[in-house]
Amino acid sequence: xxxxxxxxxxxxxxxxxxxxxxxxxxxxxxxxxxxxxxxxxxxxxxxxxxxxxxxxxxxxxxxxxxxxxxxxxxxxxxxxxxxxxxxxxxxxxxxxxxxxxxxxxxxxxxxxxxxxxxxxxxxxxxxxxxxxxxxxxxxxxxxxxxxxxxxxxxxxxxxxxxxxxxxxxxxxxxxxxxxxxxxxxxxxxxxxxxxxxxxxxxxxxxxxxxxxxxxxxxxxxxxxxxxxxxxxxxxxxxxxxxxxxxxxxxxxxxxxxxxxxxxxxxxxxxxxxxxxxxxx
Numbered sequence: 526x527x528x529x530x531x532x533x534x535x536x537x538x539x540x541x542x543x544x545x546x547x548x549x550x551x552x553x554x555x556x557x558x559x560x561x562x563x564x565x566x567x568x569x570x571x572x573x574x575x576x577x578x579x580x581x582x583x584x585x586x587x588x589x590x591x592x593x594x595x596x597x598x599x600x601x602x603x604x605x606x607x608x609x610x611x612x613x614x615x616x617x618x619x620x621x622x623x624x625x626x627x628x629x630x631x632x633x634x635x636x637x638x639x640x641x642x643x644x645x646x647x648x649x650x651x652x653x654x655x656x657x658x659x660x661x662x663x664x665x666x667x668x669x670x671x672x673x674x675x676x677x678x679x680x681x682x683x684x685x686x687x688x689x690x691x692x693x694x695x696x697x698x699x700x701x702x703x704x705x706x707x708x709x710x711x712x713x714x715x716x717x718x719x720x721x722x723x724x725x726x727x728x729x730x731x732x733x734x735x736x737x738x739x740x741x742x743x744x745x746x747x748x749x750x751x752x753x754x755x756x757x758x759x760x761x762x763x764x765x766x767x768x769x770x771x772x773x774x775x776x777x778x779x780x781x782x783x784x785x786x787x788x789x790x791x792x793x794x795x796x797x798x799x800x801x802x803x804x805x
Contacts, residue, residue: 529568529774532756534687535710536657538632538664541597542751543771544569546716546758547578555581556588558762563589565771571690571758572626573601573637574618579625587627598626599633601668602649605804610645615652623661634662635690639674639799646674647681654684664688668716669799672705679709690714693755695746696725698790707754714756719743721795730785738776747773749786 531539545562547555547570555578559570563585572582579600586596600622608614619634634656639646646667653665666688667675679685689706693699693715706713719726731742738745743759747770750757759770778786 529566530751532712532754534664534712535685536664536687538687540633540664540688540712540756541567541569542756543567543747543773544571544597544599544756544758545767546571546760547582548573548576548716548760550576550578550581550760550762552578552581554578554762556584558767559585560589561764561767562771563591565768567767567771568595569597569599569758571599573603573635574622575601575603575637579622583626583628593628597632598628599635600626600631601635601637603637604640604643604645604649606640606643610643610649612648612652612655615649616656619656619661630661630663632663633666633688634664635666635668635688636670638669638802638804639667639671640803641674641800642803647677650678650682650684654682657684666690666711669802671799672702674799675705675709675711685709686711688712688714688756690716690758692717692794692796693750694718694720694725695728695731695749695786695789696720696791697794698787698792700790703755712756713754714758715750716758717795718750718755718757718759719746723795728789730789734778734782734785737782738778740773740776741769743770744773745778745782745786748776748778749783752778752783 664687666686668690
């Protein structure tokens, strides 16, 4: 299979455009799932503290035999309301993630949600800048941030997020937010890039495009992400699907395909609204 293309982040770090996500993978299954992904060819792995599978993920990374500098590991701060997010608390949680992963550094560390009603993401971001300066995270960014949240960060800090990871798939294309990110040098990364299996992959337009190229609807969607400039992190624990999701590098969607995909946007979320979502 072809080599995964990379995107250069705003600090010069290279990030694979296709990665493997472990959301909803139990910790006792994570090592096997991540090992399968690494064997197929994935080198970017996306986890988070709240997924509670950093230990299993770390075991797979350690036993893979793949040199650390060939891996790109992302995790996220679960900035819940159960903590007052001071500098020390952020550093404690970051240290805990590193320990569970068995790593000296991560390649990308994200604030998981803005939780604007708590008014603490600026304090967290200042500590993220310190973590980035230390080299223990090669890059730092955010997840689920809207333009208003990003504008506040940009106004208050010289550090521009490297990545904004958001819900993004053909039924929810977020063109305005993607354009905002691009204008400010922020890479847009898609969570739930396949629409969580809620009807997207049965869409007749995607099935038709897939038949045209000899590919599945899932492969069409992932190819779309790559061609429009998104980073995508599909998740599966089934080895055959892990391999299928990786096999999207040897074909291209044409202009008619891309126009058909652009027409699928419904503007409807599957996940929470970042302006309203809070958690304990």
